[in-house]
Amino acid sequence: MANSPHGGVLKDLLARDAPRHDQLAAEAETLPAVTLTERQLCDLELIMNGGFSPLEGFMNQKDYDRVVSELRLADGNLFSMPITLDVSQQWLNESKIQPGSRITLRDFRDDRNLAILTVDDIYRPDKAREAKLVFGGDEEHPAIKYLNTQVQEFYVGGKVEAVNKLNHYDYVALRYTPAELRIHFDKLGWTRVVAFQTRNPMHRAHRELTVRAARARQANVLIHPVVGLTKPGDIDHFTRVRAYQALLPRYPNGMAVLGLLPLAMRMGGPREAIWHAIIRKNHGATHFIVGRDHAGPGKNSKGVDFYGPYDAQHAVEKYKNELGIEVVEFQMVTYLPDEDEYKPINEVPAGTKTLNISGTELRKRLRTGAHIPEWFSYPEVVQILRQSNPPRSTQGFTIFLTGYMNSGKDAIARALQVTLNQQGGRPVSLLLGDTVRHELSSELGFSREDRHTNIQRISFVATELTKAGAAVIASPIAPYEHSRQHAREAISQVGSFFLIHVATPLEYCERTDKRGIYAKARRGEIKGFTGVDDPYEAPTKADLVVDVSKQSVRSIVHEIILILESEGFFDPKTA
Numbered sequence: 001m002a003n004s005p006h007g008g009v010l011k012d013l014l015a016r017d018a019p020r021h022d023q024l025a026a027e028a029e030t031l032p033a034v035t036l037t038e039r040q041l042c043d044l045e046l047i048m049n050g051g052f053s054p055l056e057g058f059m060n061q062k063d064y065d066r067v068v069s070e071l072r073l074a075d076g077n078l079f080s081m082p083i084t085l086d087v088s089q090q091w092l093n094e095s096k097i098q099p100g101s102r103i104t105l106r107d108f109r110d111d112r113n114l115a116i117l118t119v120d121d122i123y124r125p126d127k128a129r130e131a132k133l134v135f136g137g138d139e140e141h142p143a144i145k146y147l148n149t150q151v152q153e154f155y156v157g158g159k160v161e162a163v164n165k166l167n168h169y170d171y172v173a174l175r176y177t178p179a180e181l182r183i184h185f186d187k188l189g190w191t192r193v194v195a196f197q198t199r200n201p202m203h204r205a206h207r208e209l210t211v212r213a214a215r216a217r218q219a220n221v222l223i224h225p226v227v228g229l230t231k232p233g234d235i236d237h238f239t240r241v242r243a244y245q246a247l248l249p250r251y252p253n254g255m256a257v258l259g260l261l262p263l264a265m266r267m268g269g270p271r272e273a274i275w276h277a278i279i280r281k282n283h284g285a286t287h288f289i290v291g292r293d294h295a296g297p298g299k300n301s302k303g304v305d306f307y308g309p310y311d312a313q314h315a316v317e318k319y320k321n322e323l324g325i326e327v328v329e330f331q332m333v334t335y336l337p338d339e340d341e342y343k344p345i346n347e348v349p350a351g352t353k354t355l356n357i358s359g360t361e362l363r364k365r366l367r368t369g370a371h372i373p374e375w376f377s378y379p380e381v382v383q384i385l386r387q388s389n390p391p392r393s394t395q396g397f398t399i400f401l402t403g404y405m406n407s408g409k410d411a412i413a414r415a416l417q418v419t420l421n422q423q424g425g426r427p428v429s430l431l432l433g434d435t436v437r438h439e440l441s442s443e444l445g446f447s448r449e450d451r452h453t454n455i456q457r458i459s460f461v462a463t464e465l466t467k468a469g470a471a472v473i474a475s476p477i478a479p480y481e482h483s484r485q486h487a488r489e490a491i492s493q494v495g496s497f498f499l500i501h502v503a504t505p506l507e508y509c510e511r512t513d514k515r516g517i518y519a520k521a522r523r524g525e526i527k528g529f530t531g532v533d534d535p536y537e538a539p540t541k542a543d544l545v546v547d548v549s550k551q552s553v554r555s556i557v558h559e560i561i562l563i564l565e566s567e568g569f570f571d572p573k574t575a
Helices: 017-028 037-047 060-071 089-095 125-135 143-150 178-188 204-216 237-249 269-282 311-318 359-370 381-387 409-423 433-439 448-467 482-491 507-511 517-522 553-566
Strands: 031-035 085-087 102-107 113-118 121-123 153-162 193-198 219-225 256-258 287-290 326-329 331-336 343-344 397-400 428-432 471-475 496-502 544-546
Touching: 017 113, 031 037, 031 060, 031 113, 031 219, 031 269, 037 102, 037 113, 037 153, 060 121, 060 153, 060 343, 085 311, 125 269, 153 409, 193 204, 204 219, 204 343, 219 237, 219 326, 237 256, 237 381, 237 448, 269 287, 269 311, 311 326, 326 409, 343 433, 397 482, 409 428, 409 471, 409 496, 409 553, 428 433, 448 471, 448 482, 482 496, 496 553, 507 517, 544 553
Parallel strands: 031 102, 193 219, 193 287, 219 256, 287 326, 397 471, 397 496, 428 471, 496 544
Antiparallel strands: 085 153, 102 113, 113 153, 121 153, 331 343
16 A cells, blocks of 8 residues: 555545535635635645645644744644745735634636635734745745745635635646545555656656666656646646656556646745655655755856755655655666666766756757757657747747837837848737827826836737747837836746837937927926936846937847847748
8 A cells, every 4th residue: 555644644625525515615605705826726726635734724823833943833743835825914904804714715717716714813924034944045046036025914824624626627637636646556556656756848867767766666656747836937837748648658568657736836945855755645655756956946146056956855864754755866867879778877887978968958959949869858758849849930029129209219110020021930010109009008198107007018918929929029118127127027938028228319319309299298298208207217138229329220120130040030041
């Protein structure tokens, strides 16, 4: 049999009788409701299905404080990650809840009631302490950024009662609860299971190391990828799951099974590794592979690793007796071309020829369409990755021109549109400031808030077009840095973003204004006019700075095209 759950009993809150469910469903309609965020949804799902056993709800202050300081729940059970329900002061004021109150937990995606929480307490966490003790304190850590920018100021603790399962519409046959996975192992006759945690595609080296780990322990393999929130910039889980499915037949017959984990990762390094081990134990695994820099977010802006390469392995090893799951240290393997096989690095004699492709190199080859050899990854996996990561020459991008009215940005935008249409290869969309104002933002004024809303709308449209593979040229005035940064962050999630500052001096813009709009603003006939009675915050990190008082439109367009060519956006065979 698989090992026992953490804490001894699987807290499967979804296992309840029909009459009680009907009671809870009716009650949930009458209670104050918290609409859960994506991360809270992931946490609630694993609370309800037992993945976070022995938790039965979101942590109250006693559990939270002890987990933060000692990696233990108030009852002494090992638990390394705070699982909390954060709410705002405004929501507390409106709901008027207090200890003993019951509240409904609701899915933001479809407004379904998922659970009822009975409030133990409401407390204000010390976020600085949580950031330092749990994640190390570096403000660049993604979990600390999330804590400081997304998490509300109060936590509500208490046990939950399940009302409904979360609805999933993707890969439903692969979404096993801990109880279901344990039953599945029992049906297969598996008694020893090596769990492999991943948030990346798997290649031949991953297959090799998991097969070696399983054979050495006379065990089977659970490929258990995270399909909740992972690190920003990771390959989407749809692509990854297709790649895992393509890889599965490459395992020896009957050795491996694929199951998806709806976890919201925190990238918490050593603490996260302990948490992952607990979760896999609850899912029935007897062994767990802990990799080098397991669940680490990499390096900060100074190039310094957030965690040491083996901190996670040491942390799990320290608690291995309590965890009751055997740690399998990740053995790096490398390819030996002369022998056409992979071997652990520590078994390769000095001087032996080896080959490897780094993650950075792989991304470059996908981006440029370069060859990815079969010794590195199976053709069926590469094909899936190429479908979701087309070469730069077919990807979308956004050119975002900003500057004063009459700076020449619209003329540059129109000329660039003609040039890109001449190049061919992708559709070209032009979002001129005046056109967007007329078509999308006609009800907006020129207050700071309305200007920001206008740029948000432009960035939304540009994001969708860029994602679809178009070349987008946007040319609003965009006078505020925070609005331009919002546009960069939104669009960069789906494609490349280039900020072009058309830094034509204000005096030149006024002198060449044939429509007399600046003159009207100077006379006070137009209020809130950028450069006259409203500021323009010049970009400090533009990808290109140009000036039509010193350069021709043709030469500026040529500079933009050179940037795009250098980034690989034109197929050299057709450009």
